[in-house]
Amino acid sequence: MTPLKITTRDTTTGPVLEIIGALDYPSAPELRDLLTTLTLQPGQRLILDLASMEFCDSSGITALIAARNHAQAAKADIALAAVPANTLRILTIVGLDRVFALYPDSDTAARA
Amino acid sequence: MCRTGQQPGPPGAGGEKTSKAAFAALLEDSAEELYESAPCGYLSTLMDGTIAKINATLLGWLGLEPEAVVGRMRFTDLLTVGGKLYHETHFAPLLRMQGEVGGIALEIKQADGGRIPVLVSSVIKYAGTGEPLLIRTTVFDARDRRAYEEELLRGREAAEAARKQAEAARKQAEADRARLQDALTVLQKSLLPDSLPTMPGMEAAAYYHTASVDRLGGDFYDVFAIDGKRWAFFLGDVCGKGPQAAAVTSLTRYTLRAAALHDPDPVTALNTLNKVLHERYSGGDPRYCTAVFGILEPDSATGQVTVRLASGGHPPVLVLRADGTADFLPTPGGILVGILPDPCFAAATTVLTPGDTLLLYTDGITEARTGEDRTTLYGDDALRAFATHYAGKPPQAVIKALTELLDDFGDGLDDDTALLALGVPAEDPPTKNTR
Known part of the structure; x- marks a missing residue:
């Protein structure tokens, strides 16, 4: 499993974080730490691109919820792009598929 | 000087004579000189302990003049209180019994109040009739040796202290772990x-x-x-x-x-x-x-x-x-x-x-x-x-x-x-x- 790597790029609609590798108990704090340094403007949309995310456990899910809380606190929006099938299955069980806006890829998420 | 360890001289009477002369020159030390300045203390006492003769080395350690010592002091007067006791109870009886005592650790008092740890050996000189005449005693400075022993002791004590500390830490860690496990069990049950x-x-x-x-x-x-x-x-x-x-x-x-x-x-x-x-x-x-x-x-x-x-x-x-x-x-x-x-x-x-x-x-x-x-x-x-x-x-x-x-x-x-x-x-x- 690839160690977590997060790349950040800014678009006109807001920042896009690409989550690469495993988002799990050991690595999830990286995303949560990164969020605290991320400035969001009201009305912007934070996009988490999960196309290259290989694994996500409950700590990873918690980090996604922390990202949502961070966006909400800034009066910004959040969307998940390209959620892997297994993670989508878990998000559906716990009801988060209706809490996060889900898109097939980050471009679609930015345009929506 | 150890002659047995020397290289044998070249053959021929002339060469041997030369090396013997050089050797004699080195030994210009008279027996008297050797006695006075030997690297250990010498003293002779009468059978009642009165000091009859004492060398300069020992007088130097004691910080005393010969006039104050010879005929005026006994050997035990040179010792600390503890040394005196030990002398009376062990040293003297053993010496009377065996005729000689070796390597006894005692302390001598210096005139300025200091003390020097020494190793004392004594032999009794007997007359032809078998009557004891006097006691010959050598006194070796044991300060270095004492320091070495103290160092050893300190080292051993330090090692022992470290071992005890490690043992205590291990016991503490075990107790802490057990307590934590108990707490976890109680919590889990709750x-x-x-x-x-x-x-x-x-x-x-x-x-x-x-x-x-x-x-x-x-x-x-x-x-x-x-x-x-x-x-x-x-x-x-x-x-x-x-x-x-x-x-x-x-x-x-x-x-x-x-x-x-x-x-x-x-x-x-x-x-x-x-x-x-x-x-x-x-x-x-x-x-x-x-x-x-x-x-x-x-x-x-x-x-x-x-x-x-x-x-x-x-x-x-x-x-x-x-x-x-x-x-x-x-x-x-x-x-x-x-x-x-x-x-x-x-x-x-x-x-x-x-x-x-x-x-x-x-x-x-x-x-x-x-x-x-x-x-x-x-x-x-x-x-x-x-x-x-x-x-x-x-x-x-x-x-x-x-x-x-x-x-x-x-x-x-x-x-x-x-x-x-x-x-x-x-x-x-x-x-x-x-x-």
């Missing part, structure tokens, strides 16, 4: 019921699998009476592990218990829990749980039990029917408890007739990794298929079979797992509870 209540017309069984003894689990369950007619049950999974998760588990358990007594409606109970968790843990450190909460209402006339439950992001419960089927009781749309201010929880209702059993579980079992390479998840379908084999069996039998299944997973089961089965006895059986 998260689960000691036993399940006796419910007329119902049976219950539960099992808790702990994945790690050190990390408190986040799964929980409980069954308790609401009033004389109704019982409440819940089972869930708090995100994360360890003390923080255990704190949430504890808060969750007691909140649900209190909420159920206040208003036993399942959705209301989960809403109350949601409010508590959301207020307590919002922001950058979200804490939440999945939970199924339900109410059992047995009808003594029909023997049926009405089950009303609500789910917050928890896998659907299984209903094992007396007719040998097993199906999920769907609760779609329920969300994790604690993350939203205004969540939606999914309610469902079913009726258990004699021989039916309701099975609640946490995802430890469905997310267990199976197969040779441990990459396949056990999954919902496999669990339902497995449960079908035990449809119609009482809760104890269902839990026993699932416990064995969990054991078979081995290291493929890496999460805590809670199991709770609630059933209606098939035909006139006694009410019995096991954990």
